[in-house]
Amino acid sequence: MSLRAYLLSVADAQSIEELWDAHVAKMAEFGFDRLLYGFTRYRTATSLGDPEDFIILTNHSRSYTDVFLDEGHYFHAPMVHWALHNEGAKSWKLLSEMEQTKTLTAAERRVLEFNREMGVTAGYSISFKSISARSKGAIALTARSDLSQDDIDAVWHDHGADITLMNNIVHLKILTLPYSAPKRALTARQREVLEWVGDGKTTQDIALLMGLTTATVEKHLRLAREALAVETTAQAVLKAAFANQMFVLDA
Template identity: 45%
Template sequence: MATFGFDRLIYGYTRFATPNSVGELIDALFLTNHNPTYFRQFIEERMFLHAPLTRWARENESGYCSWGALWTRPEDLTEKELEVIAFNRAMNVTAGYTVAVPTASDRSHALFALTGAHGLTQQDLDEIWAENGKEIDVLCNIVHLKIASLPIETNRPKLSKRQLEVLEWVSEGKSNQDVATIMDVSVPTIEKHLRLAREKLGVDTTAQAIAKITFLNQIHVRSSQGGAVQLNDDVDDGSSYVSRRLRRADEDY
């Protein structure tokens, strides 16, 4: 993107949105090369929920938008949106484009927020986009498809290999007794693995746990060498500590 004049970006992807919420940020994936201070305030403190481009993204499932198309009409902006714009400008995030990537599910959303390099105005970027916008849009879509196909790590506690194995067997229709026999352990041990898996994934039922771990591409995943991907290493099932960068975002947009 830097070759086109966009030297900073944020990529955001969630598969757990609802009609009125982005879901829990802890289940979303964010990639960025922005200043950590900016990212922390804009994303982790949920300022982005009130950004004009977030409103635009809710109204447009796919496509792209020049920031100037929204930022230059203050009469159409809410007080909170104006505050977000002022914050961005204070952090030298003054011009750019947002690309909304089409997704297969109504609960999935993927966005690229592309910030113009220092010294480039919105007019400069609009001219760049007029010449290269289609190529940039295609590149964003390709990158998203690649990222979405990979196992997605979240800031939730990691499942142990045994917990993943149990979920895989249950997803194939095996009963707890069947899984206990296959793994040569007791049924209570299988039930413990399932309970811990549900707690770590933040769900109430085993079916929900299987759905979430499947959405995150963390189940039935193998590397190109044929071995298991080292995504969830052995962890202590009794561990109570986990570093979480993102807090819950239960409120509406």
């Protein structure tokens, strides 16, 4: 796919799935056959927030993600630590340098050993610029198993600027598309009542506008809070807005 065709597919993508498929195919052209993208809006000084609120996109195998993500290995991954404190692109050559200088913790060494077992040995990480202290996004680009770090560094020397630009564009596009983590999706009714709340309507107003009883409106609001795992309706409106689940134009 030409760069122009790729960028047009990114611009025209109407879903994260469509966008991700195009990006995976484009990165494979440069030797990166496995990608792992992550984004959170709920970072604190001591936590990345609830993992169920992360936007996670990957084409890694389940055998990899079941351990790296579900068992929390990502929290001790050296390149994740790098991404949290830096912006831009970084070669995984950093990992061998950390080994040589013996600066890896025991938990970090376990992550490296697991990655080697799974063929995740060479690649690059890109940490995206954040405008909020609570948000952070990054992507790990894993090279094909037949490529060494030196091989992929040579690819990066020739194409790194373009690869970085494409990943930044995809990251910005992802933030405009609706996304719902498992157990976080809203029903059409829940979304509609939250939209009316976002417009400043009271429960009585919403009941009149939707032709429902106030008790039914309150039920939809309660279920929306439960679906989004928040305590207040204001928090539900905020989280739904962050996930682009409100005021969505149907295709």
